[in-house]
Amino acid sequence: MTPDLPELLNLREIEAAACEVLPPAAFAYYRGGANDEHTLRANREGYAALKLRPRMLVDVSQIDTSTTVLGVPLAFPVGVAPCALHGLVHPDAEVATARAAASVGSLMTLSTMSHRTIEEVFGAAPERCWFQLYLYKDREVSRALIARAEAAGARALVLTVDAPHLGRREAIIRTPVHIEPGTVLPNIGPRTPGREHLDDLAYFDTLLDPSLSWRDLAWLREQTRLPVILKGLLTAEDAALAAEHGCHVWASNHGGRQLDTAVTALEALPEMVEAVAGRAEVYLDGGISRGTDVIKCLALGARAVFVARPVLYGLALAGEAGVRRTLELLRDEVRLGMALCGKTRVGELGPELIRRSQ
Numbered sequence: 001m002t003p004d005l006p007e008l009l010n011l012r013e014i015e016a017a018a019c020e021v022l023p024p025a026a027f028a029y030y031r032g033g034a035n036d037e038h039t040l041r042a043n044r045e046g047y048a049a050l051k052l053r054p055r056m057l058v059d060v061s062q063i064d065t066s067t068t069v070l071g072v073p074l075a076f077p078v079g080v081a082p083c084a085l086h087g088l089v090h091p092d093a094e095v096a097t098a099r100a101a102a103s104v105g106s107l108m109t110l111s112t113m114s115h116r117t118i119e120e121v122f123g124a125a126p127e128r129c130w131f132q133l134y135l136y137k138d139r140e141v142s143r144a145l146i147a148r149a150e151a152a153g154a155r156a157l158v159l160t161v162d163a164p165h166l167g168r169r170e171a172i173i174r175t176p177v178h179i180e181p182g183t184v185l186p187n188i189g190p191r192t193p194g195r196e197h198l199d200d201l202a203y204f205d206t207l208l209d210p211s212l213s214w215r216d217l218a219w220l221r222e223q224t225r226l227p228v229i230l231k232g233l234l235t236a237e238d239a240a241l242a243a244e245h246g247c248h249v250w251a252s253n254h255g256g257r258q259l260d261t262a263v264t265a266l267e268a269l270p271e272m273v274e275a276v277a278g279r280a281e282v283y284l285d286g287g288i289s290r291g292t293d294v295i296k297c298l299a300l301g302a303r304a305v306f307v308a309r310p311v312l313y314g315l316a317l318a319g320e321a322g323v324r325r326t327l328e329l330l331r332d333e334v335r336l337g338m339a340l341c342g343k344t345r346v347g348e349l350g351p352e353l354i355r356r357s358q
């Protein structure tokens with residue numbers, strides 16, 4: 001029997017409980033990483049290798065975990081990363097996730113590959129949504145999505161740049177995701193005749209534009225006035241280029257689902273922050289499961305972090321309430337972790353808080 005939410009004391013326990021209830025194909029799709037999953041594992045393991053240097057005898061009777069991301073106020077520095085196909089595990093899909101995020105003062109990043117429409121999701125979390133864009137070969141479909149996201153109140157556009165093709169996730173080759181015939185995926189544009197009932201990840205891959213390059217950012221700028229964030233950068237070189245192009249930076253290896261043995265975002269963060277040199281905001285995702293993970297990323301210069309799988313697991317367990325439980329656990333852990341580090345505001349989290357283990 002699935003334990004009640006209050007009995008699940010941390011994100012790992014939420015994951016374990018969700019794994020018991022997830023349909024096998026959804027589990028394979030959500031959990032999996034590329035190839036040998038070295039990067040997937042490294043994402044998690046990296047946090048434990050960084051040791052904290054807490055300060056004592058600081059008055060921590062008042063802790064303020066709040067911050068802002070591109071002007072959006074966050075009650076704590078954690079947002080929801082874009083994830084495709086929330087509807088595989090819950091009928092309310094992305095609407096439930098958006099509601100939960102808004103209810104705790106977090107932020108929802110809606111994936112292009114969603115079950116629910118941009119308008120439905122953004123309506124559930126006004127002023128607290130970003131739109132993640134996969135740029136299609138068919139620019140007209142992408143242009144229309146950008147316009148709709150902006151009209152519906154998106155506060156930023158997150159262009160995913162690490163997926164010219166989807167990585168090789170062997171778990172879903174073995175256990176493929178089959179989207180129920182008749183399911184409408186509202187953002188994938190007109191279907192190829194004859195493929196209407198075969199929509200799957202391989203089909204989505206054929207829509208992506210592998211020619212996407214820095215030159216396309218000028219086109220993107222012409223489509224929108226929204227701030228643009230490039231998601232999936234992992235080097236100082238690309239972070240500097242992003243800042244030169246007027247974009248913000250989202251350090252990520254896509255949850256180990258793209259290039260296996262790529263560096264972790266946590267490893268790359270210091271060089272990226274240095275390269276950006278304050279010209280842009282820098283965010284990070286990958287493997288976050290504890291408040292101390294969040295604190296370490298902020299100490300190394302991230303403005304905020306994002307979580308993907310833990311949110312999907314919460315959704316699978318209990319819809320909106322499950323996502324809320326996931327985010328509340330992180331929020332409370334960030335607050336306690338800051339107090340035990342002797343820090344009262346996120347602005348006090350700096351590199352002196354971290355000691356690299358030898």
Ligand SMILES: Cc1cc2nc3c(=O)[nH]c(=O)nc-3n(C[C@H](O)[C@H](O)[C@H](O)COP(=O)(O)O)c2cc1C
Pocket residue numbers: 029030031043081082083084111112113132160231252253254255256285286287288306307308309310312
């Ligand atoms: C099931 C699943 C679907 C995802 N879909 C998207 C997507 O549509 N767009 C995107 O940019 N990233 C997508 N990602 C990557 C996440 O945004 C994030 O970068 C990654 O999962 C790392 O976070 P995590 O370790 O907290 O899962 C997806 C990840 C998962 C697990």
Ligand SMILES: CCCCC(=O)C(=O)O
Pocket residue numbers: 084113163166201204254257
């Ligand atoms: C199905 C669209 C791709 C979603 C994605 O980015 C992922 O599965 O990692």
